[in-house]
Amino acid sequence: MAKLPKYAIIVAGGSGSRMQAAIPKQFLEVAGKPILMHTIEQFYKYNPQIRIVVVLPQQQLDAWRKLCQKHQFKLFHMTVPGGDTRFGSVKNGLDTVFGEALVAVHDGVRPFVEVKTIEAAFEAAEKDGSAVVAVSPKDSIRELTDDGSRAVPRAKYKLVQTPQCFRASILRKAYEQPEQEHFTDDASVVESIGEAITLVEGSYRNIKITTPEDLILAEAFAGSQP
Numbered sequence: 566m567a568k569l570p571k572y573a574i575i576v577a578g579g580s581g582s583r584m585q586a587a588i589p590k591q592f593l594e595v596a597g598k599p600i601l602m603h604t605i606e607q608f609y610k611y612n613p614q615i616r617i618v619v620v621l622p623q624q625q626l627d628a629w630r631k632l633c634q635k636h637q638f639k640l641f642h643m644t645v646p647g648g649d650t651r652f653g654s655v656k657n658g659l660d661t662v663f664g665e666a667l668v669a670v671h672d673g674v675r676p677f678v679e680v681k682t683i684e685a686a687f688e689a690a691e692k693d694g695s696a697v698v699a700v701s702p703k704d705s706i707r708e709l710t711d712d713g714s715r716a717v718p719r720a721k722y723k724l725v726q727t728p729q730c731f732r733a734s735i736l737r738k739a740y741e742q743p744e745q746e747h748f749t750d751d752a753s754v755v756e757s758i759g760e761a762i763t764l765v766e767g768s769y770r771n772i773k774i775t776t777p778e779d780l781i782l783a784e785a786f787a788g789s790q791p
């Protein structure tokens with residue numbers, strides 16, 4: 566059977582409100598380069614032929630073009646304006662995918678994703694139709710209840726990361742439905758149309774840069790080998 570084309574939809578359409586920086590967090594520099602450039606580089610390292618679609622806030626498209634000039638960033642990618650939510654941004658990215666394909670959706674602010682993780686996700690999605698990267702929690706977990714909280718068995722939980730990889734036909738069908746409040750990632754959207762989710766082992770380095778202290782971790786990771 567012919568190999569399906571591979572896409573990476575890198576969602577970077579958010580404003581980074583929790584980071585409280587003057588510019589969107591995906592443009593902040595780590596090791597002298599915008600976070601988003603590190604992320605794009607990882608997908609190129611995985612496969613230089615992959616079709617990369619970067620979703621950005623409409624009002625930041627020009628700023629990104631200027632950053633690419635400033636940093637002489639030449640890796641080819643398509644840019645698409647984002648939506649009001651991550652769901653809307655993924656949907657816009659998905660509009661650029663034609664026919665059957667394997668599509669990885671990845672947060673632009675997860676620059677330390679390892680090539681072997683991307684590889685494992687695409688391989689599992691090719692076989693099962695879906696592949697979602699996750700790690701085991703290291704802390705104990707408590708569930709909030711009406712009268713306080715209670716311990717839950719940690720071994721029953723996984724912390725979900727990206728990439729989240731799917732056959733394009735599955736992802737398209739899932740994203741045709743209206744957005745719901747509990748959709749926090751692509752797996753929750755795909756699962757809601759009755760599709761099974763295959764989990765793939767992730768990495769503790771694959772952090773989502775969200776709040777200011779994550780930048781300290783990011784500089785440390787950037788200066789060390791996995």
Ligand SMILES: Nc1ccn([C@@H]2O[C@H](COP(=O)(O)OP(=O)(O)OP(=O)(O)O)[C@@H](O)[C@H]2O)c(=O)n1
Nearest residue numbers: 576577578579580581582583649650651654673
């Ligand atoms: N409308 C949106 C919202 C989020 N994202 C992207 O989804 C990823 C994960 O979202 P999050 O970390 O929440 O980013 P922000 O929405 O930018 O941050 P915050 O919630 O703190 O405002 C990020 O790469 C972000 O740019 C997006 O593409 N479009």
Ligand SMILES: C[C@](O)(CO)[C@H](O)COP(=O)(O)O
Nearest residue numbers: 651672725726727749750773
């Ligand atoms: C997609 C995600 O990164 C998986 O862990 C996460 O759900 C994004 O959440 P956010 O609230 O949009 O940062």
